[in-house]
Amino acid sequence: MSPPVLEVSALTKHYGGVHALDGVTFSIARGELLALIGPNGAGKSTCFNILNGQLRPDSGSVRLYGRDITGLAPRRIARLGVGRTFQVATVFASMTALENVQMALIAARGQVFGLWSPARRMGREDALALLEQTGMAALAERPAATLAYGDVKRLELAMALAGDPALLLMDEPTAGMSGDERQAMIALVRQLTRARGLAVLFTEHAMDVVFGHADRVVVLARGRLIADGSVEAVQSDPAVRQVYLGGAPASISEAP
Amino acid sequence: MSFEALLFQAVNGFASASGLFLVAAGLSIIFGVTRIVNMAHGSFYMLGLYLAVTLAPLLGETFGGALGFWGGILGAALVTAALGALVEVVLLRRIYAAPELYQLLATFALLLIINDATLYFWGPEDILGPQAPGLSGSVEFLGRRLPEYDIFLALMGPIVLIVLHITLTRTRFGRLIRAATQDRDMVAALGINEALLFTAVFALGTGIAGFGGALQMAREPANLALDLSVLGDAFVVVVVGGMGSIRGAYLAALLVAEVKALCTALGLVEVGGFTFNMSRLTLVAEFLVMAVVLVLRPHGLFGRPQPAQARRGEAEAPLVPLGRTGRLIALAVLVCFAGIPLLGAVASYAPVLALDMVIAALFAASLHLLMGPGGLASFGHAAYFGLGAYGTAYAATVLGLPTPLAFAVGMATAAAGAVLFGWFCVRLEGVYFAMLTLAFAQIVWSIAHQWEEVTGGSNGLFGVWPDPPFDSANGLYLAALGVTVLGLALIRRLVFAPFGLALRAARDSRLRAEASGIAVEKVRWLAFAIAGTLCGAAGGLFAFAKGSISPEAISVGRSIDGLVMVLLGGVHSLMGPLLGAGGLTLLQDMVMRESPYWRGLLGLIILLIVLIFPSGLAAGLPRKRGAP
Numbered sequence: 078m079s080p081p082v083l084e085v086s087a088l089t090k091h092y093g094g095v096h097a098l099d100g101v102t103f104s105i106a107r108g109e110l111l112a113l114i115g116p117n118g119a120g121k122s123t124c125f126n127i128l129n130g131q132l133r134p135d136s137g138s139v140r141l142y143g144r145d146i147t148g149l150a151p152r153r154i155a156r157l158g159v160g161r162t163f164q165v166a167t168v169f170a171s172m173t174a175l176e177n178v179q180m181a182l183i184a185a186r187g188q189v190f191g192l193w194s195p196a197r198r199m200g201r202e203d204a205l206a207l208l209e210q211t212g213m214a215a216l217a218e219r220p221a222a223t224l225a226y227g228d229v230k231r232l233e234l235a236m237a238l239a240g241d242p243a244l245l246l247m248d249e250p251t252a253g254m255s256g257d258e259r260q261a262m263i264a265l266v267r268q269l270t271r272a273r274g275l276a277v278l279f280t281e282h283a284m285d286v287v288f289g290h291a292d293r294v295v296v297l298a299r300g301r302l303i304a305d306g307s308v309e310a311v312q313s314d315p316a317v318r319q320v321y322l323g324g325a326p327a328s329i330s331e332a333p
Numbered sequence: 334m335s336f337e338a339l340l341f342q343a344v345n346g347f348a349s350a351s352g353l354f355l356v357a358a359g360l361s362i363i364f365g366v367t368r369i370v371n372m373a374h375g376s377f378y379m380l381g382l383y384l385a386v387t388l389a390p391l392l393g394e395t396f397g398g399a400l401g402f403w404g405g406i407l408g409a410a411l412v413t414a415a416l417g418a419l420v421e422v423v424l425l426r427r428i429y430a431a432p433e434l435y436q437l438l439a440t441f442a443l444l445l446i447i448n449d450a451t452l453y454f455w456g457p458e459d460i461l462g463p464q465a466p467g468l469s470g471s472v473e474f475l476g477r478r479l480p481e482y483d484i485f486l487a488l489m490g491p492i493v494l495i496v497l498h499i500t501l502t503r504t505r506f507g508r509l510i511r512a513a514t515q516d517r518d519m520v521a522a523l524g525i526n527e528a529l530l531f532t533a534v535f536a537l538g539t540g541i542a543g544f545g546g547a548l549q550m551a552r553e554p555a556n557l558a559l560d561l562s563v564l565g566d567a568f569v570v571v572v573v574g575g576m577g578s579i580r581g582a583y584l585a586a587l588l589v590a591e592v593k594a595l596c597t598a599l600g601l602v603e604v605g606g607f608t609f610n611m612s613r614l615t616l617v618a619e620f621l622v623m624a625v626v627l628v629l630r631p632h633g634l635f636g637r638p639q640p641a642q643a644r645r646g647e648a649e650a651p652l653v654p655l656g657r658t659g660r661l662i663a664l665a666v667l668v669c670f671a672g673i674p675l676l677g678a679v680a681s682y683a684p685v686l687a688l689d690m691v692i693a694a695l696f697a698a699s700l701h702l703l704m705g706p707g708g709l710a711s712f713g714h715a716a717y718f719g720l721g722a723y724g725t726a727y728a729a730t731v732l733g734l735p736t737p738l739a740f741a742v743g744m745a746t747a748a749a750g751a752v753l754f755g756w757f758c759v760r761l762e763g764v765y766f767a768m769l770t771l772a773f774a775q776i777v778w779s780i781a782h783q784w785e786e787v788t789g790g791s792n793g794l795f796g797v798w799p800d801p802p803f804d805s806a807n808g809l810y811l812a813a814l815g816v817t818v819l820g821l822a823l824i825r826r827l828v829f830a831p832f833g834l835a836l837r838a839a840r841d842s843r844l845r846a847e848a849s850g851i852a853v854e855k856v857r858w859l860a861f862a863i864a865g866t867l868c869g870a871a872g873g874l875f876a877f878a879k880g881s882i883s884p885e886a887i888s889v890g891r892s893i894d895g896l897v898m899v900l901l902g903g904v905h906s907l908m909g910p911l912l913g914a915g916g917l918t919l920l921q922d923m924v925m926r927e928s929p930y931w932r933g934l935l936g937l938i939i940l941l942i943v944l945i946f947p948s949g950l951a952a953g954l955p956r957k958r959g960a961p
Contacts, residue, residue: 129848155850163848169841171649172834180838183831184850190859191831195654199831220651236849 080143081106082244082276083128088137090123090300097123098134099300105244105276110267112287113280115297116320121280124297125248128278129161130154141244156185160237161246165253166229168221174232175217178204181239204239211235211265227258231265238269245270247279251286259283263290288312296320339598341477346587346594348483351490353586355545356563357570358497358579359538365514365577366534369425369436370764373443375564377413377539380447381546382555383455384409386462389550399466406547413543414536421535426528427944433763434710435943438900441712441893442939448560449933457557462550469551482551489548493541494583501579510534514577561889565775568768569619573626575636576765584634585626592618616779623772624757631760649905652706652837654829670814674807684810690918691810692874695817697898697910699867702824704896705904706833707860708840709759712767713774714868714895716754719781719887721747721869722876726794727787729876736799740873747869748862750777755861759854762843774892781884793883797876813874820867825907827863836860890932894921897935900942 081104090098098120105111115121126132128139130151139147146154155161168177182200183189191199208214211231216224221232230250237245250266251259263286270277281287287294287308294311296304298320304311311317360374388408393401420443428439468485471478501507509530513520521527546559566589574585593615626634655663670691676683700714724746728739754773761769781788788794802808827833839846839853846853876882894917902913920938921931928934 151847152850152852155848161848163844167842167845169838169845171651171837171841173651176651176834180834180851181849183834184838184846188831189835189851189856192827193830195829196831196834197829233845236845240850 082142083278084138084140084143085124085128086138086140088124088127088134088139090120090127090132090134096300098127098137100137101297101300101302103295103302103305105278107243107274107276108270110270110277110279110290110292112291112294113278113297114284114287114294118299119297120300121297122248123300125246125280129159129246155240156187158240158243159246160240160242160244162230162233162237162248162250164248166226166233168229168232168236170222171220173218173220174208174213174224174228175201175204177221177232178207178235178239181236182207185240207235207238208232210238210269227254227262230254230262234266234269238273243276245275245277247277249281250279251281251283259286260289266290337476339595341474341479342594342598343591344474344479344487345483345597346591347487347490349594350583350587350590351486351488351493352545352549353566353570353590354490354583355493355548356542356567357574357582357586358493359541359545360567360571361574361577361579361582362510362541363535363538364571364764366510366517367425367429367531368517369429369440370768371535371538372437372440372564373420373447373560374539374542374567375560375562376444376447377417377542378546378563379451379555379557379559380416381409381413381543382462382549382553382559383451383460383546384412384543385547385550386460386555387455388412389463393463398463402463402466402550405462406544406550409547410540410544413546414540417539417543418532418536420539421532424940425531425535429531431943433767434704434896434900434904437710437712437764437767438896438939439943442936442943444560444564445893445932445936445939448557449930449936452557453930455555459554459556461554465551486548486552490583490586493544494579497541497579506533561775565772566619568772569623571633572761572765572768572772573623573633575630575633577637578633578635581633581635588622589619592622616776616783620773620776627757627760627769652828652907667818671811674810681806684806686918686922688806688810688813688874688878689922690915691813691817692871692878693894693898693914693918694911695820695874696868696871697895697902697914698821698824699864699871700895701899701904701907701910702827702864702867703860704899705907705909706828706836706840707857707864708837709762709766709857709861710896711758711770711864711892712889712896713770713772713777713892714864715887715889715891716770716774716777717747717751717865717868718872718875718891719774719777719882719884720750720865721872722882722887723781723788723794723872724869725873726797726876726882729797729799730794731787736803736877740870740877743873743876744866744869747872748866751862751865751869752858755858755865759857759861771889771892774887774889778884778888781887788884791884793881793886794876795881797880797882799877803877809877813878816870816874820870821911824867828907832856832859893935893939897939897942 084104086102088098088101089096101120101124113121113124123132127134130149130153133148137147138145141157141159144157146157169180172180179196179200182204183191183196186200188199205214205217208217211234213228213231213235216228221229224232247266251262254262266277267290269275291308293306294304294308295302296311296317303316303320304314306314356374356378360371363369363371385405389402389405391401392404392408396404424439424443428436465482465485468481471480472484501511509520509525513530570582570585570589573588574581574583596615596618670687673683673687696714696718700711703709703711721743725739725743728734728742729736734742758766758769758773782791798804799809803812835846835851835856838849838851839856843853875886879886898913898917899910900913901916902909902911924931924934
């Protein structure tokens with residue numbers, strides 16, 4: 078098996094006396110869709126924010142292809158090949174969908190300080206190709222502020238892909254979407270993961286999305302990693318059942 | 334200098350710190366609850382002092398000196414608080430939901446109106462208040478005489494700090510204030526009467542400021558420059574102490590006041606053969622304190638990072654380059670302006686007025702680069718105008734450089750200032766950015782005022798006349814038109830280049846911009862530097878146009894003129910600042926020069942803009958104008 082894209086080892090973060098993260102270790106391989114789940118307050122957000130550089134861990138390390146990226150600024154981590162999408166999709170509202178992706182391409186290619194040539198011609202073909210891949214081609218000239226929320230999510234995905242990332246961090250990629258949209262979105266992510274050889278780490282509350290599409294699942298509870306394995310293994314793990322259902326016998330795959 | 338002198342000045346510093354603290358504390362409390370930075374806060378301090386010097390003698394006649402003096406102070410504080418409540422009910426309630434920039438502008442308009450109202454009621458002369466009965470003497474301290482009143486003032490700061498602390502922690506009102514500061518929505522959801530709370534808080538904050546002003550009665554005369562100078566100081570204190578923290582405000586006030594006192598105490602200092610008059614460097618010292626604190630703790634000593642605020646108001650339409658018609662119109666306007674010298678024979682005033690308009694256009698357009706695409710409203714753009722004007726004037730007169738070279742020196746001076754100050758400013762956003770830019774502009778203004786050897790002090794620099802062929806009205810006008818057109822073309826180019834796109838991206842969503850790998854602070858820093866340099870060019874042209882430059886011409890008023898020009902035209906359009914610059918210049922020329930109260934009139938215009946177009950002027954314009 079190829080070396081892991083991302084290795085997270087022994088991440089620890091305290092807030093006062095509270096262990097937000099306590100020795101969390103896992104890794105992701107190329108072409109893998111890894112779900113990070115856990116009840117509210119389990120430390121998912123803390124973990125995510127450490128991975129993308131918004132928080133610095135108390136100890137432990139984050140390695141991208143073996144390179145230590147712990148505590149680097151978000152934009153540096155982005156430039157090293159980590160794309161990300163937010164729980165509440167965030168794009169540049171005053172630009173068209175096409176301009177949004179062009180901007181992401183310009184940033185990824187280090188052309189931000191171009192002061193003279195007009196930006197409208199830069200990366201246009203590649204941006205259109207990315208919009209095509211995410212099913213947004215028809216809306217390329219629409220101002221982002223006028224897009225429906227599901228389309229904003231897909232536009233954000235196109236922008237996250239602009240840097241040709243090795244790793245994609247997606248914070249609740251289907252939050253705020255209807256059932257059909259959710260399935261379409263995660264199917265798109267899965268297809269892109271295979272086609273591009275991406276590694277994707279995503280958090281998600283919708284269990285149908287997690288258990289229907291993830292290759293592997295890691296489970297956090299009170300800052301500790303309590304399970305790491307295939308969908309089937311995690312679903313039948315007594316510790317996971319304990320955390321989610323307080324020991325009740327029902328299958329957690331039936332949770333909404 | 335002796336240790337005794339140092340200690341003596343240190344005690345003095347405590348007295349000054351109390352005054353600073355009272356203003357900053359009120360500012361901080363009001364901001365905490367209402368999220369409004371009250372630009373008129375210094376005005377309430379000034380009003381407190383004016384009211385006190387009026388009330389004290391009046392009350393003194395009836396009740397005797399002592400009761401009159403202390404009654405005057407108390408009365409002034411109460412009247413100021415009542416005025417504050419009135420302002421909150423009449424004005425602020427209408428703008429809580431407006432964009433930050435409009436809130437800043439509305440309260441600044443209030444500052445202008447209060448200043449002119451004070452001029453109307455009390456006249457332009459400084460007014461001295463009575464001495465404090467029972468505290469007019471002095472005590473022997475380390476071989477010097479220390480005024481008793483200063484000791485009293487030094488104690489007042491900590492006393493108010495303790496009283497405020499007890500109020501905030503022990504009373505229901507205080508708990509409400511703290512709750513609202515932490516989570517406004519929750520307080521509203523709990524069914525608290527928010528409107529009443531806001532009014533009470535605003536009255537409390539302005540009352541404390543008025544009290545602070547009134548206390549100065551025995552120390553300094555009431556004068557009309559107090560509002561702005563106190564406001565600048567209070568901003569520095571709040572930025573250093575951390576917005577929303579009362580003890581931070583006291584500590585910062587103490588720090589700033591002590592550093593100033595130390596500079597005064599040091600007097601003349603010789604370092605390596607150079608003699609520095611440290612007492613003239615108090616402002617530079619203040620700047621250094623702020624710089625060190627901001628580098629070490631970007632949110633101030635006790636401040637916490639503000640939660641990212643959602644952008645209020647609708648997102649603007651994407652910028653599109655001019656179509657054919659637009660280009661033709663722009664060309665036609667340019668031809669008209671280039672043809673103005675031909676009017677010289679009929680209307681000799683035309684080139685002079687057109688020159689003012691052209692300079693204003695460059696000034697406003699450079700500010701718009703920051704405000705529009707950058708989303709950063711600078712309240713201190715006059716600083717770079719001033720640096721450009723003084724740099725040019727100094728090079729042309731004292732150094733005797735030829736005109737184009739002197740102009741280049743001016744731009745370089747402005748560029749250096751913008752690079753230096755910009756490094757600090759781009760670390761902040763929103764109201765913090767506005768406060769810091771204003772504080773820097775106050776510092777530049779004060780340096781122009783105090784560094785007489787170079788700037789000519791309050792008289793400024795004279796005889797800044799350009800060499801031929803720029804020495805005629807038409808020659809200078811055409812040169813200025815050329816510079817401005819070049820500057821505008823550069824700005825347009827930048828806005829549509831990747832850099833401009835990145836600047837807009839950082840404005841729309843800083844989070845997304847950084848996640849995409851854009852170095853937001855660097856992009857903003859460069860924008861700040863470019864805007865400052867172009868603004869310096871406008872300043873250089875101004876110096877040549879007027880033949881002189883004085884601190885008056887680079888005061889906060891000029892920064893505000895710039896803001897009004899940009900908003901008058903519409904912040905969402907690249908043409909907006911040009912229309913606004915032309916409009917305001919004409920208006921000032923025709924109406925405002927006729928009246929001594931034109932500043933108040935300007936304030937009323939600003940209020941009209943804010944209240945009638947609370948979501949921005951562009952909303953009032955046909956949507957097509959949204960494109961440049």
